[in-house]
Amino acid sequence: MTDQRAPALRRAATVAFVLYLVVLAGAAFLPLPSMQLERGTGPSYDLALRRPDLLGGWEVQRNVLMTIPFGILLPLVVRWRYEALVLACFGVTLLIETVQLLVSAAVGWSWRAFDVNDLLLNTIGGLLGLAFTATVLAVVRRPSLPSARRLLPGGLAAALVAWAVVATVTTPPEREVVYACDELPAGSITELPGGASAYAGRDGSVCLLADGGTASLPFDAGPGPALTYERPDGTWEVGTAQPGDVLTAGAGGPVVELHEVDGSGVLVWAARR
Incomplete structure (x- = not known):
């Protein structure tokens, strides 16, 4: 050049x-x-x-x-x-x-x-x-x-x-898409704060239930809220996370407790906004 x-x-x-x-x-x-x-x-x-x-x-x-x-x-x-x-x-x-x-x-x-x-x-x-x-x-x-x-x-x-x-x-083929909320629980139901609950589908996916609403999330769902609902004590959110994730409730708020779901590697949580 x-x-x-x-x-x-x-x-x-x-x-x-x-x-x-x-x-x-x-x-x-x-x-x-x-x-x-x-x-x-x-x-x-x-x-x-x-x-x-x-x-x-x-x-x-x-x-x-x-x-x-x-x-x-x-x-x-x-x-x-x-x-x-x-x-x-x-x-x-x-x-x-x-x-x-x-x-x-x-x-x-x-x-x-x-x-x-x-x-x-x-x-x-x-x-x-x-x-x-x-x-x-x-x-x-x-x-x-x-x-x-x-x-x-x-x-x-x-x-x-x-x-x-x-x-x-070498990535394995994609799994069949399973909507956990359309199936019976593959394990025990996990009770969450705020009246929410969660259970696993047959492929490790998760169904979240809160105030009449449901959300099916895959086995590799990342951190974040999936449902928002109102209760007498305020607005609540329920969502998922993966092992190693850390979530806090608001700026400088306490760390949100993550719960295991029987039959899934996905962690779930519920917190008041």
Whole structure:
């Protein structure tokens, strides 16, 4: 690449990078808390690492695709060492997840959950973009083989991406969709505060019951409310969580007690809003 073309490429990449960051911020932080109607029970986070399935659905693919441009454009904008570029791919998604958690804590309800799986998938996307740019630049410039020290971060990044690909290929087929509320309980019924209850379906899914309303949730249901109902003592919510999740009742409120359901790995809760 000639010296005359390099500055022009860098300017174009900088403009594209700024526009991308605006789009990324919109995807990560919109709608704002004041623009949503459904409110949960406070900030929450999901620390249960699950197998990445890159072909499993739009939500997974979106988390990977949204950071690929970051990895592609960043090396064209800044002249950082490769180790710093790898850390930046991780750092930008860590920043997004942390801001979402802090805003949820500030507004007092689960606007966004800190999800370690989103953190992993976003990082994989950034590393894929970084690998693409590194490959193109290597072909154009034909550099000499870098030292082993410089190959280490790339090797770690490649191992992470390879693990995600292998996990995707070996992901078991989807289970049959079961609506637990249409079936008899597969185990004992769990009584919850606020007059709510829950029981498991035959595949580990969960049926929530509260004040005449029902909600069927799958065996891998994430944290969040599923039903809202009124009682003489106030408004109540009942929902689900996974092992490792922590939910609080409002900003600075007490931690919501999670209950096991016989026949399911999903945890359930009920709390007054």
